[in-house]
Amino acid sequence: MYYYNVFIKNAASSFDSLYTYESELQLPLGVRVVVPFGRGNATQIALVVSTAHKTEGKPLKAIRQVLDREPIVTEDLLELGFFMHDYYLTSFNQSFAPLLPPGDIKQVKKSWVLTGAGRQLIESDTRELKNLAPEIIEDYAKRGLIKEQVSIETIGKVKTETLYHLAPDYLKMLQQSKKLTDKQMDVVKFLTAHSKGTQKDILSRLGLSSSPLNTLVKKGIVVKSEEEVDRTVSTFIPTSGHRLNVEQLQAYYGILQSTKPISLLHGKTGSGKTEVYLKLAQTVIKEGGQVVVLVPEIGLTPQMIERFKGRFEGNVAILHSKLSRGERFDAWRKIKNGEVAIAIGVRSCVFAPFENLKMIIIDEEHDNSYRFHNALRYDTFDVAAYRMRQNNGKVVLGSATPDVSTYYGVRQGTIDVFELKRRAVAGAQEPETYIVDMRSELIQGNTSIFSAQLQQALDATMAKGAQAILFLNRRGFSNFISCRQCGHVINCDNCDISMTVHKSMGRLRCHYCGATKPIPKVCPVCGSSYIKQFGVGTQQVEEVCRKLYPDKKIIRMDRDSTYEKDAYDRVYDMMKHGEGDILIGTQMLAKGLDFKNVLLVGVIAADLSLNIADYKAEEVTFDLLTQVAGRAGRGIMRGNVIIQTYTPENYAITYAKNHDYIGFYEEEIQQRKAFHYPPFVEIINLEFKGDTMDRVQSLAEVSLEKIGEEIKDFQVQHSRIITLPKINNVYRAKFTLKVAPRDRSKLLEVLNRVLEESKDYVKNNTYLQIDFKQ
Structure with a gap:
């Protein structure tokens, strides 16, 4: 007798445990089984995750059925599940559920086809027709079942008695055909012309009930056919590789030769990090390995997919939540079966079930969507590092603005860094960045969401037929109180973090220590009455733009406008092909998008992210401003960036203006150390x-x-x-x-x-x- 611990998905929190069962069969880990669970004869599908030993006490129940011939979850992924359970103290459900295949196990398309006898009704050629009796030939001709090139006169000369020389089963078929009704023959003709058809197609196209089809099934003329459907999207435009410049080559060889398992590709926006990824992937695949490429937002997948599919054709699978469950499973199955060597997707793609995974690339690694939070019970960086330790592979982190904790690892010597300091396109320059003090705009009587400088720059950009991006950095946005006269924000006295408005209690509250304050009616610094809850939305920006530029195509890209499955792809294609003039959006615009004709980026209110109730507020602001600024001037023409703020002296904004990551890091790491924040705690x-x-x-x-x-x-x-x-x-x-x-x-x-x-x-x-x- 053998004993196994199994995981049962979606068990209630009070039953979150592994359960031990016995089996007469020796089972591989990672297969699904059917086990008795609960009262009566109830059963559950479970995943075998580890071997066990029989313990004294209550007798064990037996595994009733094994569902898989081969494991659907590899042993290294099972080890990863136990790692997450222990490292994050997550439930077994939170630790093992992400490892299971997504969506439906199999999708089949059911259709109807002619049997051999059915095909013979309409496949008669000249040789066969010479053996048929004239009256049957004539009947076939009337029904339209004889091929057009066969002469009726020739067929008519066949003698009746030759009918008896036919094989008995063929004779039976011919006699049977004379008993088919016109509607039944219509079905036969349809299936002849189309080779197959679903029941819905056949009945709707022919205007029939199901009766003729059912009769043909009973006669053995039509049979149901099932074929497995591939629901993945496979379109691509082949592209050739670009020759790497000196910096890119140094990074490529450096990463491959590094003795450290983690490398950081620190490249300025537009410096060609993706081209390095492509070259690294090509080398890994050539040596028999497999690669996972992660992006932080679904909105970035069209661009990354386009680059990788263009280079690697059908060797790429896509995994993200905007796909249907069936599409996700089909991609997962291709990965599991070794049909592809590259998987691209958002954070959950880190669990792609490759058998020989040798590299995980995390693009825009600074992005908070990779980190541990309520909806994501693991840190993608930790998981990637663990998988590569298991497989003796490499983790490649890419960013223009690395996470402060990541760069701290560089300074501590645990991560190798490779720099790309210039833009990859010959002649391309970093954009010219301007800071606009919105306090001065208010003094001058401008209460619009656009400063005079941004308005003029928009006018000039639209006049020359170029494109613009208007950015609202609302990531982590919470309602805070700000003075529009002097820029002062109400912070917690204990934590030096902005306090959040709680309408239900009518007070400000700190989300770190819990301290509260009354909502002030005047600014405690300058006494101005221009103090209020701060906020502006993308819809408001869109309305203003439509009034200012009624003849221009305005596109809004945020959570509300991109809920449909292909919304990201449509926006990307429109901007890429010049069908959009002004793109308005939130943080998803700051990540990796590459549009050659965007010459202006306007940041509506930098303070929105600067005053979120989080110790990372300055880092988030610096990242977003630097990243979105990098969307401007990615072609030959130099772009402009205009940052509107009420706190122009803040170091996150000034360093972002100068594209100075190292300067920002040095100041930020001192702040973290002084206030006991990560990476020091x-x-x-x-x-x-x-x-x-x-x-x-x-x-x-x-x-x-x-x-x-x-x-x-x-x-x-x-x-x-x-x-x-x-x-x-x-x-x-x-x-x-x-x-x-x-x-x-x-x-x-x-x-x-x-x-x-x-x-x-x-x-x-x-x-x-x-x-x-x-």
Whole structure:
């Protein structure tokens, strides 16, 4: 007897565990099985994740059925699931569900085709016709079943008695054909002309009920056929590779020869990072390896797909959430079967089931969408690094504005860095960047969302037939209070982080320490009454542009306007082919888009991201401004960037204006060190949820007390317990921990015990969720 631990997807949180079953068969890990689960004869499909040993006590249930001939999840991916479970303290469902194939296991198209006998009804040629009786020939001719090139006069000379020389089964078929009705013969003719057809097509095209088709099935003339459907998109335009310049060649050879598992390709916008990716992928594939390429937004996949498919033709699979479940599964299956060597997609593509994965490329690695958050219970960087350690492969990080923690790794010597300092297009220059102080605009009586300088630049750009991008950096946007007279923002006295407006309580609140303040009616610095909640939306910008330029094509690209499946592709194609004049959008515009005719980028309000309630506010602002500025002047003509702000002296804005990442990093890393933020500490949020605030508060207090008791030989900073707004009738509270990276594993041991004890509260609909903030 053999014993196995299995994972059952979507088990309720109170049953989140691995379950042990016995089997008379020795099973490979990673196959799906059917197991009894629950009361009565109920069963569940489970994934075999590890071997087990029989323990004393209750007898084990037996595995009832094995569904797969071969594992659908490889052993290295199963190891990855256990790694995520231990490293992030996530549930088994959160750790193993991402490893399973997406969508439907198989998609088949059901159609109807003629049987051999059915085909013989209409495939008679001259040789066969000479053996037929004249009366049958005449009947065939009337029904239109005889090929046109056969002479009726020739056929008519065939003697009746030759009919008896035919084989008995052929004779039976001929006799049967005389019994077909006109409607049945219409079906036969349709299937002859089209070779096959779905029931819906046949009946709708011929205007029939299902009766004639059903009769033909009974007569053995028509049969149902099933064929597997490939739902992936395979169109591409072949392209040839560009010759790498000296910087690109140095980066390419450097990455391949590096002895460190992680390399950073730090290249300015437009410096040709993608061309280096393509060359690296080509080398890995030539040596028998496989490659995963990650992009942070679905909006970037059309461009990356176009480049990779153009170079590698049918050797690329695409994985992202805008595809249907069936399309995702078909792509997953091609990867699993080794039919392709490259997978491109957003963060979840890091789990692509390649058998010989040797390189994971993370483009725009600074982007927060790769990081751990509520909807994403893992950090893509950690997962990629773990997979490459398993497979003796390489992680390549690419960005013009690397994450501060990533560049800290460069300075600490754990990551190799390769620089691309100039634009790849010959003669291309970095854009000219201007900062507009919107406080001065207000003094001059301009209350428009466009400064005079941006308005003039837009007019000039539209007049010369070029394109413009208007950017609203709203990532992580939360309502804050700002003075339009002096630019002062209401910050928390304890954390030096902007406070968030909470309308329900009519106060400002800090999302880090929980402190609150009344909403001021005048600015505490300059006394101005021009102090209010700050905010402007893309729809408002679009309306203004349509009034100013009624004859121009205005395109808005944000979450609301790109919910349809192919919306990103349409916007990309329109801008690429010059069918759009002004593109308005949020952070998705700042990532990788390459339009040669965009000569102007306008940042409507840099302060929107500068004052988010997050310690990374300056980094987010610098990244977004630098990245979106890089969309301008990517061809030969130099572009212009205009940044509108109420705080022009902020170092994130001034360094972005000068395209100076190193200067920004040096100042930002000192701020992080002074205020004990990552990478010098790791921030862990413990959030408690339940159906009553009493139970939530109780679990939070017990957990904090338990952590205090368990910490012995290391230090942990903690905030007080903060009550959060109720959402969908769920009460919430949280507290935050800060721990030095070297003590992370010790704290995880403590938190694991706290999690175990918190399970007693689950029966009262109260539970604990742990988030790692980096």
